[in-house]
Amino acid sequence: MKKFLAGVVIGAVATAILTPKTGREFQDELIDHVNKLQKKVKDFDVKECVSNIEITKEALQEKLEEAKKAIEDFDWHESKEKVGKKFDEVTERLNEIKVQLVVKEDEV
Numbered sequence: 820m821k822k823f824l825a826g827v828v829i830g831a832v833a834t835a836i837l838t839p840k841t842g843r844e845f846q847d848e849l850i851d852h853v854n855k856l857q858k859k860v861k862d863f864d865v866k867e868c869v870s871n872i873e874i875t876k877e878a879l880q881e882k883l884e885e886a887k888k889a890i891e892d893f894d895w896h897e898s899k900e901k902v903g904k905k906f907d908e909v910t911e912r913l914n915e916i917k918v919q920l921v922v923k924e925d926e927v
Contacts, residue, residue, distance in 0.1 A: 827856055
């Protein structure tokens with residue numbers, strides 16, 4: 820939380836300093852940034868934030884369990900066979916295309 824607030828303050832100050840303005844414009848913009856920061860701090864709901872973290876944590880745990888199950892249930896032998904069949908199909912199709920190209924080349 821402290822790092823977040825420090826980042827917001829540093830960003831606001833850097834933006835205000837690096838942008839060419841009159842003294843009054845600079846002061847007004849700085850006050851505006853401070854007011855926005857105060858509103859963000861005031862509106863920050865720790866309970867809601869913690870709740871969102873818990874929900875995200877639970878969702879990630881569920882996905883992790885799903886991934887573990889998928890890995891445990893994965894049939895390497897069957898997958899190897901399927902990949903081999905697809906490889907053979909692609910190789911066959913590439914050979915057909917190669918023959919067609921040779922025929923077209925002979926026609927030209």
